[in-house]
Amino acid sequence: MKRNYFIYFYVFICFVLVIFSWYSVRKKTIPIQVKDLSEITVQLPDSNGVKLVQANCVTCHSLRYIQIQPNITKAAWKKIVKKMVVNYGAPIQDTNTVNQIITYLATIKGKK
Numbered sequence: 001m002k003r004n005y006f007i008y009f010y011v012f013i014c015f016v017l018v019i020f021s022w023y024s025v026r027k028k029t030i031p032i033q034v035k036d037l038s039e040i041t042v043q044l045p046d047s048n049g050v051k052l053v054q055a056n057c058v059t060c061h062s063l064r065y066i067q068i069q070p071n072i073t074k075a076a077w078k079k080i081v082k083k084m085v086v087n088y089g090a091p092i093q094d095t096n097t098v099n100q101i102i103t104y105l106a107t108i109k110g111k112k
């Protein structure tokens with residue numbers, strides 16, 4: 001008779017271990033802090049050429065790449081835009097558009 005109790009106890013311990021191991025290995029969910037995409041939509045300052053930037057610079061990355069840059073010289077912006085076109089293949093054909101984009105960037109994030 002006594003042995004039966006021991007088996008119950010053993011089964012109980014196994015059950016506890018199974019629950020415990022399931023609890024410890026269960027997939028941890030990453031807390032999502034952004035509830036609405038509009039919360040992270042980047043609004044660039046409205047100035048001449050903003051539409052060109054919005055149209056040509058979001059194919060590969062968000063406008064946040066522009067937003068997080070420090071204020072740099074127009075020459076530095078020219079270098080970056082050139083890199084986007086030449087190295088990464090941003091499909092901006094005409095130099096007029098490129099120049100307007102550079103001017104815009106130097107206006108909103110230019111080094112004084």
Ligand code: HEC
Pocket residue numbers: 053056057058059060061065066069080081084088089090091101105
């Ligand atoms: C064809 C894809 C593509 C397009 C279109 C594009 N970029 Fe990029 N951009 C990249 C890649 C790839 C990187 C990351 C690599 C790097 O930082 O050098 C990047 C990085 C950047 C950075 C971070 C700083 C830096 O020097 O890397 C800035 C600023 C930037 N892009 C601005 C622009 C602007 C302004 C435009 C529009 C004229 C643009 N991008 C369009 C591919 C693109």
